[in-house]
Amino acid sequence: MHSIGQLAKRVECPVETLRYWEKEGLLPTPYRGENNYRWYQDSHLERALFIRNCRNLDMSLAEIRQLLSYKDQPDIRCDQVNRLLDEHISHVTERIASLTLLKDTLESLRQRCVTEKNMDACEILVGLSCDQAQGTTDKCSSHLRGAHPGSSRSI
Amino acid sequence: MHSIGQLAKRVECPVETLRYWEKEGLLPTPYRGENNYRWYQDSHLERALFIRNCRNLDMSLAEIRQLLSYKDQPDIRCDQVNRLLDEHISHVTERIASLTLLKDTLESLRQRCVTEKNMDACEILVGLSCDQAQGTTDKCSSHLRGAHPGSSRSI
DNA sequence: TAAAAACCCTAAAGTTACTTCAGGGTCAAG
DNA sequence: CTTGACCCTGAAGTAACTTTAGGGTTTTTA
Structure with missing residues (x-):
């Protein structure tokens, strides 16, 4: 059993991000102690690592959600x-x-x-x-972020 | 004099984006007709093209704001x-x-x-x-967007 | 000439994946 | 017993728009 702080250290992401993933339904709701603190099992750790790995690979949460749903149906083709x-x-x-x-x-x-x-x-x-189009008018990348992302995901 | 729709066509961006740039102080407030419609002069067109060109070059609005303020002081060094x-x-x-x-x-x-x-x-x-870090942990790019930007800026 | 289509307006909420903030409990150490 | 580290919630902020809601105006079409 891990507290949220311990999980955050293992997964190398901020505590708030874990709560956010939970709110978004990516991370299952953990057991709550009588003080309302979250307590995580190893299965949560594995899931959180999976999500973080995908995020490091620049996948969107929507893509990760897909992947997780595939993962939860072990019998279908991959x-x-x-x-x-x-x-x-x-x-x-x-x-x-x-x-x-x-x-x-x-x-x-x-x-x-x-x-x-x-x-x-x-x-x-x-x-x-001038009136000429400069640079890429970027018809392609409706899916990929450009040059100014939010703040980093460092711990 | 151009209506906002005409300006949008020339600049190749949605009408809403022009209103947004105005609200953000990048585009000067235009003359308003008695029906409260916006009417733009050629100076607005030039400015809007400048902004769109910079955006096509993936500059942030903050960077563009800087550039515009430089541009407005023709006497200082570049x-x-x-x-x-x-x-x-x-x-x-x-x-x-x-x-x-x-x-x-x-x-x-x-x-x-x-x-x-x-x-x-x-x-x-x-x-x-697995537990190993996958991909870039991305310490560098606190400034540049990644792989999933918002919807495109097409007309 | 009247109705439909196209154009204009504002303000507010939605988007992504968080981060930050405000305000407040809980727990271990000194 | 108080200080600091840790936990909680809900709301607001971030970037650069886009979308929605609700409502005028102007032009085109029947």
Whole structure:
């Protein structure tokens, strides 16, 4: 039996995140002591590790929910797991490609101003003001986050 | 003079986004007709294009706000613009590196299940349940989004 | 000319995956 | 017995919108 703090240490995530996963139905509700504290079994630990591993692999909670539901039906075929993973991999691949394009655009934009000029002569600002589409218009990545995520998931 | 719908077409973004940028102080409040409709001038168009271009380059609204404030002081030196861009480029570079690592991990995980097994024998699920940290623990990218952004910014 | 379609408005809530905050119990150590 | 570490809940905040609800206006079509 682990307290929520102990579980958090083992899983290397904040206590609040565990409570959040529980509220979202990803982590089963644990036993409560008479002081209303949560007490977790090893099965909870395993599940929490699974979730954290998936999150480290940048899967969404929706994807993880899917995966968990597959996992809870041991008798069916696992090709759906394979498919989910394949799709996730292709999303990541797409995102890499789009960010690489982005980087090229940013670097060529940066090249336009190598000397220190005044603002009104800065070629970067000129480049940004024009009507041509700059960078990826990003039709692809409706699924993958871009360049400014929330704060980190460190312990 | 453009109506908000016309501006949205030119800028290739939803009408709601323009109203949002205005509320956030990025786009100046336009003239209002007697029916309370917004009417934009060419200066608004230019500004909106600037913002959209920056967004296409995956800059945050905070970064854009900075850039716009530089732009509004034509007499000062533009080295701050260069610095902002350099930082943004390095964020994007970091994110690419971390996603590339991620992809490797995902692909090696995917290799573990090439045949169709039952769920309880699926090596992928086994791999995801283990205690070892999988993928990037992502200490770097407190600034760059990951793999699941909001819905796209298409028109 | 009247009704339907297209366009405009505001304010508020929803999205993701948490984090932070406010306010308050519980427990072990000194 | 009090200080600090730990636990609880519920609500609000984060980014950059999107969606919804509810309601005007203008243009088009029948």
